Amino acid sequence: EPEVTQTPSHQVTQMGQEVILRCVPISNHLYFYWYRQILGQKVEFLVSFYNNEISEKSEIFDDQFSVERPDGSNFTLKIRSTKLEDSAMYFCARSRDRGGQPQHFGDGTRLSIL
Amino acid sequence: GQQLNQSPQSMFIQEGEDVSMNCTSSSIFNTWLWYKQDPGEGPVLLIALYKAGELTSNGRLTAQFGTTRKDSFLNISASIPSDVGIYFCAGIYSGGGADGLTFGKGTHLIIQP
Numbered sequence: 001e002p003e004v005t006q007t008p009s010h011q012v013t014q015m016g017q018e019v020i021l022r023c024v025p026i027s028n029h030l031y032f033y034w035y036r037q038i039l040g041q042k043v044e045f046l047v048s049f050y051n052n053e054i055s056e057k058s059e060i061f062d063d064q065f066s067v068e069r070p071d072g073s074n075f076t077l078k079i080r081s082t083k084l085e086d087s088a089m090y091f092c093a094r095s096r097d098r099g100g101q102p103q104h105f106g107d108g109t110r111l112s113i114l
Numbered sequence: 115g116q117q118l119n120q121s122p123q124s125m126f127i128q129e130g131e132d133v134s135m136n137c138t139s140s141s142i143f144n145t146w147l148w149y150k151q152d153p154g155e156g157p158v159l160l161i162a163l164y165k166a167g168e169l170t171s172n173g174r175l176t177a178q179f180g181t182t183r184k185d186s187f188l189n190i191s192a193s194i195p196s197d198v199g200i201y202f203c204a205g206i207y208s209g210g211g212a213d214g215l216t217f218g219k220g221t222h223l224i225i226q227p
Contacts, residue, residue, distance in 0.1 A: 004156075033214065043157065043202065045214030056213035091156050098213055102147060105156035 004106035006092050012112045016081055021109045023075040023092030032075045033093040033103060034067065036060065043091065049075065050098065079111075087113045116141050116207045120218030126226055127193060135221040136187040137203035145206040146179050146186040147215065152199045160201075161188070190223075198225050 005024045013019050025032065034046040047057040049067050064086075066078045079086055089110050093103040120137045127133060137146070145164055149157035161172050163179035163186060170177055176189045186205075190197055200222050204215040 031213075035215075042219045043204075043215075043217040045216070048213035058214060102159050102162045103215060104159060105149075107154070107156045 003104050004092050004094055006090075006106040006109050008109060009107070010110045010112070012114060013082055015084055015113050019079050019082055019111060021077045021079075021090050021092075021111070023077075023106060024073060025075065025092075025094040029094040029096050029104075031055075031095045031098050031101070032069070033095070034077045035091040035093060035105075037089040037091065037108075039088070046077070048098070055098070082111075082113045084113050087111055116143075116205075116216045118203055118205060118216055118218040120203050120221055122221060123219070124222040124224065126224050129193060129195060129225050129227075131193055133190040133193055133197070133223060134187060135201060135203075136185060137205075137218045138185040139205070140184065141207060142183045143205035143207055143216075144183070146177070147204045148175075148177050148186070148188045149202045149204060150199050151202060151220070157202060157204075193223075193225055195225055198223055 007022045032049045035043050036046055037043045045058050047061045047067055048055045064080050069075045089108040091105050091108045093105045095101040095103045118137050118139050147162050148160045150160055151157045160175055161170050161177040166179055166183050167181045168179040174191045179186055200220045202220045203218040
């Protein structure tokens with residue numbers, strides 16, 4: 001059973017629409033991450049989040065993306081004005097600490113942009 | 115960004131054989147992690163390495179953190195059908211913000227009947 005629950009498991013959206021992907025970490029780990037995996041490619045880091053703010057982001061994480069933890073539990077990734085190339089698996093991960101502590105992944109949300 | 119070169123890209127082996135795969139980089143990494151990913155699932159952590167030269171085992175799996183901090187290998191002994199999947203190396207780059215993992219492109223392990 002994954003230690004991180006992600007919803008939905010599959011999201012189909014029209015190009016140009018906004019999507020919100022959700023992550024519910026089961027344990028009380030404090031560091032959260034979003035990663036993306038385009039079909040058949042490697043996993044790519046998007047952003048890390050701690051104490052209600054972004055601690056690091058990659059060059060992929062541009063103004064189209066945003067993250068928040070609005071209720072202290074769910075950790076969300078919002079993608080505005082989706083493009084075809086946003087189609088991918090999006091994984092949430094958590095860790096007890098930063099700087100190399102093992103990151104544990106959820107089973108992902110498959111995002112399909114039509 | 116930083117690159118991890120993982121090889122081989124795929125392996126076709128017989129059940130019972132030993133497997134070896136590795137990752138190299140031109141940059142120094144502080145941490146090396148090995149993950150396995152099954153179809154439709156997220157990466158599952160197999161082994162974490164934190165010190166140069168460290169050799170760690172997890173059942174039939176053994177991994178080592180290279181002494182130069184620029185490489186790591188994963189060995190699987192006596193492979194069984196459930197070992198099939200994609201294995202990824204991942205690392206924390208020492209010169210970065212020390213949060214995001216850099217992943218290799220994966221080694222696809224296929225066990226032939």
